[in-house]
Amino acid sequence: xxxxxxxxxxxxxxxxxxxxxxxxxxxxxxxxxxxxxxxxxxxxxxxxxxxxxxxxxxxxxxxxxxxxxxxxxxxxxxxxxxxxxxxxxxxxxxxxxxxxxxxxxxxxxxxxxxxxxxxxxxxxxxxxxxxxxxxxxxxxxxxxxxxxxxxxxxxxxxxxxxxxxxxxxxxxxxxxxxxxxxxxxxxxxxxxxxxxxxxxxx
Amino acid sequence: xxxxxxxxxxxxxxxxxxxxxxxxxxxxxxxxxxxxxxxxxxxxxxxxxxxxxxxxxxxxxxxxxxxxxxxxxxxxxxxxxxxxxxxxxxxxxxxxxxxxxxxxxxxxxxxxxxxxxxxxxxxxxxxxxxxxxxxxxxxxxxxxxxxxxxxxxxxxxxxxxxxxxxxxxxxxxxxxxxxxxxxxxxxxxxxxxxxxxxxxxxxxxxxxxxxxxxxxxxxxxxxxxxxxxxxxxxxxxxxxxxxxxxxxxxxxxxxxxxxxxxxxxxxxxxxxxxxxx
Numbered sequence: 001x002x003x004x005x006x007x008x009x010x011x012x013x014x015x016x017x018x019x020x021x022x023x024x025x026x027x028x029x030x031x032x033x034x035x036x037x038x039x040x041x042x043x044x045x046x047x048x049x050x051x052x053x054x055x056x057x058x059x060x061x062x063x064x065x066x067x068x069x070x071x072x073x074x075x076x077x078x079x080x081x082x083x084x085x086x087x088x089x090x091x092x093x094x095x096x097x098x099x100x101x102x103x104x105x106x107x108x109x110x111x112x113x114x115x116x117x118x119x120x121x122x123x124x125x126x127x128x129x130x131x132x133x134x135x136x137x138x139x140x141x142x143x144x145x146x147x148x149x150x151x152x153x154x155x156x157x158x159x160x161x162x163x164x165x166x167x168x169x170x171x172x173x174x175x176x177x178x179x180x181x182x183x184x185x186x187x188x189x190x191x192x193x194x195x196x197x198x199x200x201x202x
Numbered sequence: 203x204x205x206x207x208x209x210x211x212x213x214x215x216x217x218x219x220x221x222x223x224x225x226x227x228x229x230x231x232x233x234x235x236x237x238x239x240x241x242x243x244x245x246x247x248x249x250x251x252x253x254x255x256x257x258x259x260x261x262x263x264x265x266x267x268x269x270x271x272x273x274x275x276x277x278x279x280x281x282x283x284x285x286x287x288x289x290x291x292x293x294x295x296x297x298x299x300x301x302x303x304x305x306x307x308x309x310x311x312x313x314x315x316x317x318x319x320x321x322x323x324x325x326x327x328x329x330x331x332x333x334x335x336x337x338x339x340x341x342x343x344x345x346x347x348x349x350x351x352x353x354x355x356x357x358x359x360x361x362x363x364x365x366x367x368x369x370x371x372x373x374x375x376x377x378x379x380x381x382x383x384x385x386x387x388x389x390x391x392x393x394x395x396x397x398x399x400x401x402x403x404x405x406x407x408x409x410x411x412x413x414x415x416x417x418x419x420x421x422x423x424x425x426x427x428x429x430x431x432x433x434x435x436x437x438x439x440x441x442x443x444x445x446x447x448x449x450x451x452x453x454x455x456x457x458x459x460x461x462x463x464x465x466x467x468x469x470x471x472x473x474x475x476x477x478x479x
Contacts, residue, residue, distance in 0.1 A: 033263075034260070041260070042248040042250075042251045042256060043244045045252065045255070046220065046247060046251050047234055049221075050230055050234075058255075059262075062259050063259050063262050066263045083238045083239070083244070087238065140229075140232065143228055143231075155231065159234065
């Protein structure tokens with residue numbers, strides 16, 4: 001696998017466009033809704049499918065998400081990326097929809113052999129460095145070294161964007177437990193990454 | 203707002219592996235974080251996912267967002283647990299519209315007033331009008347003349363029998379709550395307030411049976427004339443409550459049963475009431 005490197009700056013990211021589209025949706029513009037759907041439905045579908053491998057559930061959640069966007073676009077405050085906001089809606093819908101189903105695991109199983117090992121060096125920038133407050137490092141390795149409970153919390157809160165309260169409900173622990181685990185997990189991650197960076201530097 | 207990671211992009215193999223669920227959780231999470239930020243990779247993942255499913259979902263979304271806000275009667279019917287197509291059909295029923303109901307209430311109110319003002323307890327106006335309201339409501343419910351839905355109804359694969367019975371029930375359900383309280387304002391015995399329901403309910407199957415021969419308009423007129431004859435004929439020689447006394451009620455019941463049999467036979471013959479109405 002080869003990562004594609006683009007020389008120079010990429011064309012203007014359409015985040016501004018997304019925000020403008022959401023504004024048009026608040027005015028009842030179905031064309032804008034369609035454009036947002038074209039831009040975001042595909043990756044949302046892929047990401048939802050990784051949480052619940054049932055196409056019907058995923059289709060329902062997608063539909064709910066965009067209908068919610070239509071009815072409630074004004075709740076977008078414009079302080080983040082539209083993509084992240086949409087994922088927040090979609091994932092919360094999925095969590096509440098699947099609350100009664102015990103057979104679905106909304107968090108990835110982190111243990112066990114991966115079906116295709118990914119060469120970590122290919123995805124350095126894909127990792128969420130800014131979010132975790134580090135410049136560079138083997139984040140994947142650091143995540144891997146976390147205990148399963150900590151990883152679950154990091155996934156639910158940091159990666160999937162749930163609040164600590166929602167994560168607590170999803171994981172079946174109290175909100176304070178989530179907060180504590182998250183705090184410690186972040187500290188551990190920072191520690192691992194600092195160590196790795198130090199080794200690199202040497 | 204600029205995207206922070208502009209130099210690196212997931213390649214198609216990586217995206218395909220991600221969509222296929224072949225990445226381990228950390229690789230998957232990495233791709234996800236990248237997709238949240240990178241519009242370019244979001245574009246490139248589009249052909250890799252289940253596009254037909256996306257198209258179907260879009261149609262469902264479009265239908266939902268483009269459907270107008272439903273009128274109040276439909277929303278009420280839906281709130282009561284009726285499925286949406288049924289609610290729409292009900293709400294389109296001519297005699298369930300506000301104008302029809304309002305005129306029914308006014309007619310009934312005048313009948314009550316007339317009865318209450320007359321010194322000698324003449325309740326004939328009320329007895330004349332009240333039982334005819336549900337009957338004419340039903341007759342108007344499926345008349346082809348003023349029903350904007352009629353052409354749809356005729357061609358829809360929706361049981362006409364079911365539609366007629368449904369509309370009949372709906373007319374009764376909307377007319378009776380108004381008519382019964384007005385009945386209590388009548389002079390004379392309290393049972394009068396509900397006694398008129400006997401002929402009212404009996405005349406509905408009679409109307410339906412007649413309508414299966416001559417159509418709803420002529421049937422409505424026939425029933426109205428017949429009932430007026432009963433009430434007016436009893437006016438002079440008999441007590442005011444005669445049309446709704448026990449013996450007569452039994453006769454109405456018999457008439458209703460007879461009409462039921464006629465309807466049943468007609469239906470058996472023509473497969474459904476809808477075919478004969």
